[in-house]
Amino acid sequence: MFISTFIPTKELSGKFRTAHDMMRNIDGLQPQEAFDELLKYIFLKTQSEIKGDILDCEKRLCDSGSFLILENEQYTKLNKLLYNYLERVEWLETIWNNKKFNLSKKALIAIHEIFKDVTLTDISVDKKSAALRTFLTPDIRKGLGIFLTPDEVVKSIVEYIDPKPGEKILDLACGSATFLIESCKRLQNNSPNISNFELYGLDKNPRMLLLAQLNLGFDEKCIFHNKLADSLFVKEGSIDWYVANSFDIIITNPPFGVILDSDQYDLSKYSVCLNKKRQYSELVFLEKCMKLLKPGGRLGIVLPRSVVTNSSFFNERRELSKYGYIESIVVLPAETFQISGTQTTTILLFAKKYSYPEEMEEKSFVKYVNILNIGYDSTGRFRDGNELPYLASNLKDNCEGCEKKLKLIQLGPTKKSSTLSNIRELMLKRFESEDCMKLGELTTYVGTGRTPPRSKYSKNDEGLFLVKVGNLTGKGIDWLPRDRNFIGEDEKKKRENSSTNLMLQKNDILLTSSAHSPKYIAEKVDFIEEIPGVIGGQASYVGEVMLIRPDIKKIDPYLLYIYLSLPSTKEKIQSMITGQTAHLNSNDLKSLTVPMDYIESTHELNKFKEIVKQQVKLAAELNCTIFKKLKLINLVESSNIGRDL
Template sequence: MSEAPASCKYGLWTNGLDFFFFQKIVERFDVKFNPLGHWPPADGTIGTKDVHSDAKLRKADPDMLRTAFRRCHNFIHGNEGMPKDAAFWQFLRLIYCKMYDEGKNQAERRFYAGYIPRERNGKTEYIDEQFDDEGRQKIRERIFLLFEDVKKAYSNLFDGTEKITLSERALAFMVAELGKYDMRRADVDAKGAAYQEIVGTNLRGDRGQYFTPRSAIKLVVEMLDPQENEKILDPSCGTGGFLVESVNHQLRRFRKEDQEPEDTEEFLSELQRIKEYVAENVFGADFDPFLVKATSMNMTMAANDPGNLFHMDSLSFPKGHLSGVKEANSMIPFGSIDVLMTNPPFGSDIPITDPAVLGEFNLAGKWDKNKETGVISRGNGFQKAVAPEVLFIERAIKWLKPGGRAGIVLPDGILGNPGDEYIRKWILRHCWVLASVDLPVETFIAEANVNILTSLLFLKKKTQEEIQAEDLGQETDYPVFMAVAEKVGVDRRGNTLYKRGPDGEELLKDVTEVEQVRVKGKMVERTLHRKEKILDNDLVEIGKAYRKFREENLEPGV
């Protein structure tokens, strides 16, 4: 092992997941290595009076943020004796504190691990609060007061009795780990990927809740292309993947050529525009109150606003006893939504059997097929049990405005089983079919451990005049986009797949990035060139093909 250069002030040891930072202190007869939570930023130094509030926070890339989230969650689970779900909610409360704190002026911020001056041998040393008993106590006092403000600010999500029960050691670790990142400036993709990784291992339910892979979510949003003035809804929002990606979709629209805001004023203006968009046009609902809270956090990280989220049973709407029903009736009545995106719970093992619910749906009725003519018509009475995904199709269409668009994840059986022909007949009568995309089985095996074939079905609601015209025989032929995805970027075990050439070698593409660095007190641009692996994901190409298809073929209907 070679000796470190004499001018080296800081060091790092890592095994790829854990990171240990050190500051080298050279004394007359000895060299010490003080532990640090992290190196100081490029424009800050240890010992600066207000380093905790004035130093520039780091913008996290996806891998860094994912690692930070995972380390925090694992630290609680492994060191606090908490089950994973309890550790998750403690982690979530701290994330709320972090996001709330970033909205304050720098001088008012409390989510940080700073340094304590100590006199030693006539010299002043700065001890990292994370590794000092007195420092940990100060961190705890700041965070506890901060969390009280958070509960008041988010009174619709907290009842006021919640507490942060982490030990001082765990609390100091997490504050030091998260406090150095600027969450507001981190890319929505980075925050979403990091958050989803933690959520996915803790909140998978037993009611058919299969969290949608991010690549499929991106394709749905891209193909539906929600506009800034359109109301969007996910009536089975889970952890908010479709809603967050819609925020990201608008951000890309706001930024010309995907460039970052040039200055703080432009950045804050962009934040305000996104916040207003979310407050006015983004809606979600879920039966699970924990998932509603998880979505709220996901939206807060993406847009600095939780959006309009309702704890309710969407299949019972506009009735129901849950807390979000009354507000949802006011804000999202039937026929008010422009774009609906959802991955509803599905499966024959969780059927809807409540007659009061089934009685509200045509697709819950008994349907007959004339053996001679093949005509399918509504019979008398209702079925005793119906799979939830069938009812979600009808509920989605009822929520849309005439001309509104929907993207729904459905099991392949609905699109192909002979016994489900009446469902397809009902869909074709009430909707234009814009597109259908078959997904491979790996889509849900990797993230939900569910071996099921699914498709993405894209629909556009017909007007009443269009339905009546077709009932009178005025049928209209129109092209439908169809695609089959064989690869979605992961294998059955969740391992990332990259494109390979005929010789089996991974293919690389050239990537050029421009970054700003400080040189002799001035900010200058530096161009970086590197090679990057190409994700083997057919959904990216399908998105491109659909855009080309729409350039050549207008959407059917008005």
């Protein structure tokens, strides 16, 4: 009797894990090697079920009168069938060119016993894919270069795009077909009477494409057209269904951060590569998606935030504006893909291709949402309050009638043709109001410091003190020297004579401007009342720290410090971050708007200021006390005081 559709996901995942562990224990395989052999067996079994081939050998009558299958015959038959099946699938030769199991007889027959009562082609798409995802631990994924898009992100994108029967759906970097599986499930749930749905996928990694086929390729309702190919550089006419203006929907999480070089690739067909010898893959993928969409087609894509925030990409965004426009942007927290090994800040970008030429001149808003909670933290631990399940309904209904309202901002209105080219400016303007002044108008200087080469640091705690990120606390600068906090006299003189403001002074405000994660930008803001004489009475700062020097004729430095320390201000500053990690540009920070209350000074803020001044004073006293304590410790250590006590 076969266990088929009714096998629970947990049980199927357990079988995958048992087989994987058995191969490791019997043959001593590494996790990645064992996963490869498991893939071979799953491929063999699904092919045998489709073709009606029997994997078991005939039983032989033994002297004892019982019937047994001989291990040698079974081992030979499984290998022979695998060879025959692989002969018909040329592209799998790139990973399994010897066309056989790299397993001992004992290990192969053991995993065959685990699965012989399971009919894989009868198991539903969602159960099979969920079982494989559960089985694929982070270690296995990392070893194989598999980066799975989190389930809630996939569901949110598909729910917002909302595919309909008859629409052609493509993922041009399909991986294990996560987006296509979710699309298939949604179509089946919403349209149970439709006989079948056609889905399309490409991937240049044969293992990933095989995973996609095993996940999706045997569902009677989902016809899966797939091809092993680099979707950016497919030879024209080589795939009859992969042509421009062909797809209603594209949903994808393509590779990003990859530099495409004209020496290796023909970039001439992409306008984002015009007059460029090199280009980021994410920009080329975005243009390819726009080309493939039908007029009015819909796009849901995961991208690094730098695509919309970096000023250096303005020309590329302008070229992309010729194809279509942005409907919505969703900023995801840094931990979203951290489990997969990347700390790149990502966004979900939802766009549409123009339905007709005149649509370019029509005006629209861009919906903007900053997701703060995705249901887990940076270590993968559960976190209550996941906002992603409510994302699609908030974007579609403008929060009206939603079970949980998210903070949605309407950027614009602006011409649809400007939503891509000017998205950076639209995002920066969203905090502006008439009753404000820009930070650049209230300061004499805003800029980052300079991080010296290692050779320029002083070996002893002598020279010029350098304020580093570790010295910022958000409660007052910690002036206690730590590793490499001083630079020598030569470097000091250069900073004193520099036209850039590299020497700190009274009333300066410092904050974190560069970090591996966006959540640390502007997390710590500190005020300089004085630079302690015990460290020399002078100080400079490194390139990861931003200096804001208030113009005391225009604003009280303490009131500006209070404003910059507010959580709401931190959120505004963090929205200005550029780069695939986290960098704050001084010109962007200058555009930060400061409400007139902080400039004109209200009674309530003056009371607040007195408390903050007291805090700064106490922080300075604490620093002084710590230095005195350290001096006494050194005195004790260098003499016999207290040693005989």
